[in-house]
Amino acid sequence: MTKKTTGRLKESAIRAFFFACGVLAVIALLGIFATLISTSFPAFKDIKLSEFLLSKNWDPTSPEMEEYGILSMIMSSFIVTLGALLIAVPIGVGVAAYLSDVAHWRVREIVKPVVEILAGIPSVVVGFLGIVLFAPLISKIFNIGHGLTALNGSILLAIMSLPTIISISEDSLTAVPPAYGEASLALGASRWQTLFRVKLPAALSGIIAACMLGMGRAIGETMTVLMATGNARTFPQLPQALLRSVRTMTANIAIELGEVPYYTAHYYALFAIGLVLFVITFVVNLVADVVLHKYQEREL
């Protein structure tokens, strides 16, 4: 065999390998989706879809009347996630701006890897922190019976999504061409004005992507919220919701799936919750993608 043909063979082999990897990933994804649909579908023989999505009462083991409404859980997931974003986005973007713009490069060189390592802390450890550290603090500060509340979950999820938000936002801020900053400074703008009016807008697509990824992590996180939010099956009324115990969709699945009798309406309903979660995450990612493309078009 000549050198040239071996080269070509090698190349097509490599190409086939990567193609196979891609196909495998798609198949896995479709498989998950199909399983989720087929396992959750039987639930709707016994449960009306409208009741499932719009009722606030979830009581599948009631001796008198079983109830399968997940609105409380959707709302709880929403509140905990929103709270996490409200905490994590300003801090995360602020730290990213500090690292890319203000910090000495040696500080950046040390802080960035440390932040990225934080992403690897097991969620069970974060949940533990919530129980022993933040919950007592919250109960003391707000003078409530116990601190296992939505706020507690939000704080922990914020901590968990900060590494992603900081790291990716910092990357996209660093990727802003220095020429933009120079142009701004040369026009008599201060460093603050340059940061807020030129660098942050230019890095916006990356920052939004960072926040969306952080949000994705927060919505789907299970162990931490299960440990830290009290798991009360009540509908979170909005003004005080952050200081009440809540049960998110993920926590509910994790709590009940271990004890549910197989192939009952309850069993299928838990998968249906999973499907709802999947759809929500999918929509969030889709919206993020659309937003990103819009901005990228405008930038080019």
Next chain:
Amino acid sequence: MSAEALKIRMETRDLDFYYGSKKALDKVNIACYENRVTAIIGPSGCGKSTFIRTLNRMNDVIAGARVEGTILLDGRDIRLPDVDVVDLRRRVGMVFQKPNPFPKSIFDNIAYGLRINGMRDKKRLEAVVEGSLRGAALWDEVKDRLDENAFSLSGGQQQRLCIARALAVEPEVILFDEPCSAIDPIATAKIEDLIETLKKRYTVVIVTHNMQQAARVSDFTAFMMLGELVEFGVTEKIFTNPVNKLTEDYITGRFG
């Protein structure tokens, strides 16, 4: 043309510049006259950019950089502690080597310098944007597309947009660092014409490695080598009858 009758707008005296321990400028004395174009020429790496960037203190941000000597704007040292660098940069505008518009609309690019100073009045913004674009000979080409992204312009147009952006904040001195090195000859000719007009109102300093360009647009020329000023004088004299042998060798193309 006698230099004595002219007013000196900016001037450096025994200017030294260091990047850390590396000396990039050595006792540079150059005067920039009002309503005249001063060209800085010299082989690449001789410190032209370093010099021009000390005039609006753009080198301040470089870690480890150090300036010694005196830089005067209207007779006042711009490095005195009470000089506001933001104000200085408003008075001494700069156009860079590569066109660097912001990723914003044409209008917003030019309005930027005004908005950061708190101007909100739409009417006045519009008036200044139009005036600046006219001043940069770009108005007729873009007047119907002010909302379009600046990146939709050609390279030459982008560079004139950057000039318009600098004009909008009403500077007194405008610094050009090789403004034509990234654009085509026709666009270059337009910018050279523009510089000719600009000098009626402003003090212009231009770095160029194109000697013909220096000869065409400038009234005074400074020739630098290895961080030192070799010769400074009236452009015509530098190009026809230089005092220094090095200058003669450089402009006749014997090196560089």
